[in-house]
Amino acid sequence: MSEEHKQIEELEGFKNLRIVDNFYQTSSFFPMPTCEIATLSENGLTNIGSYSLCFPYYIAGKDYYAMLLCCRNSSNTAQNILRNGKCAINFIPDKRKYFKEAVRLGFPGETTEEKMKDTIFTLVDGKRARENPNETYPKIVKEAFQVFECTWVRELDNAQDDKVQEEYLPPYHNFNGITSKFGAHFILKVDNILMKEKYYNSIINGVTSNGFPSVPVDYGYRDSKNFWYTKFKNPISEPIPENKGISLDSVKYAASRIDPEIKFTDEACMRFVKVPRVFLNTVLKGCVSWAKENNVTLITEKEVDIINDKRNKEKNKR
């Protein structure tokens, strides 16, 4: 290798690694969740496949929230989603026997009947099944610490006509439905998030270090023999930088410029000094439009409480 080539390959302690198929597990160390995805087979049975490439996709600013799943298009999961669009993403806690079962349920080529007859997971009805007794939905895994009940948004990227086929030839979609010869991507609308009570309380009452579920971190299939994962450790917290807060004067200045008819007291402004500057105007504008709707002209701490309360309630409703 020439000297010049060596310098390009070795850069400040980094080496340039060739990027190959499945780069997230073959050319890097990428921490991932372990999801057991439940779908409905053609015979109406619940099929479970293991999936790690499953991430939030629409997180705000749209009419709905969504996840993205990257998956082999010949898998039971992909075929079932193409057929009926329903799935439940079950997040399993960190237990060796659950991960062993995830690896078993992640072995390609078995039919639903073959893989599900010996499963150690307990399958129960989810919220959708209870609310719509005349419809069939995939069951959910009782051992999960949280479950996202989802529906495929088949219209996105014009994927509504994609169906189960022996072989997929081009053209392919870009980001939803069949996306390559062997691949599929599914944008999944989150219908319900079901949470075990202990962690529900953590989210509602404020989280502490021991209020997190134990989540295994999966590093994928790495040496043609094993799936690798790390065991859970209680998380620790890192406070946001103190000196990044905004001064009371800058909040007062921003608040006075939103609308000449709506005023904020100093105490009310004090409540916004921790809001990151980039969000300050949006937050203040939110308060002003609430004030206008409710014929309020002076926003005091009391009104800030009412507005926060309303926002929390809306969040919980969603």
Ligand SMILES: Cc1cc2nc3c(=O)[nH]c(=O)nc-3n(C[C@H](O)[C@H](O)[C@H](O)COP(=O)(O)O)c2cc1C
């Ligand atoms: C922990 C784990 C994570 C996996 N993640 C994915 C993934 O993100 N995408 C994928 O296509 N296959 C993934 N696999 C492989 C699938 O589980 C495998 O294709 C399996 O056959 C899917 O089951 P199904 O055919 O019942 O859907 C994973 C396997 C394991 C064990």
